Amino acid sequence: MRLFSYKGFSMVIMLRDEHCPPHAHVDAGSWSARFKFCFWHNSVELWDVVPHSNRPPVAVLEGLRHALGQPAHLRRARAIWWGELHTVCLDHQIWDWQASEVVVIKRIANTTWMIGSACYEPETNKTLLALIGAPEGVEIQL
Template sequence: MKLFSYKGLSMVIMLRDEHCPPHAHVDAGAWSARFKFCFWHNGVELWDVVPHSNRPPVAVLEGLRHALRQPVHLRRARTIWWEKLQTVCLDHQIWDWRTSEVLVVKRIASTTDMICSACYEPETNKTLLALFGASEGVEIKL
């Protein structure tokens, strides 16, 4: 499903055979790129470009990344991903209460809990986390 166009390139969320982490695609013919986004912060990062030998100029990739970061586009990407896959790709990851972030390296500390389940509320643009062993969940306003 198309998210937006940038300089003639379409950013899309694929609706078949998708997988975590949440990401969007751009297919330019000579190259394609994927951009990762998430449901706990508003950052977007370039995931990969194939083939590497046909990589477009950095300005094009950065322009696409910044366009996806626009609140209207990021919210639409999250909504499409959630409605299609019914996952925010956070189950069984580690939440750190102190830093308010999902830990990439799974270090366990007194300030961390494992995410039992997570969901996204498109209407309010919030992610809700249920944590193992925690009496309350986490509400992330995006």
């Protein structure tokens, strides 16, 4: 599903056989790129470009990344991903309550909880986390 166009390149969310992490695609013919986004912060990052030998100028990739990071585009990307794939790709990851972030750690601390389930509310642009064993969940306003 098309998200937007930037300098003649279309950014899309693929809906068939898609997988985590949440990401959007750009297919320019001689190269294609994927950009990761998430449901717990508003940053967007370049995931990969193939083939690497046909990589476009950095300015093009940065422009695409910045365009996806625009609030309206990011909100639409999340709404499409959630609406079609029904996941925010956070289940069974670790949430650090003190740092307010998903963490990759080797040991569990007293500020970390496993995410049992997560959902996105497109109408309010919020992600809700249910934490296993925690007295309450987490509401993330994006």
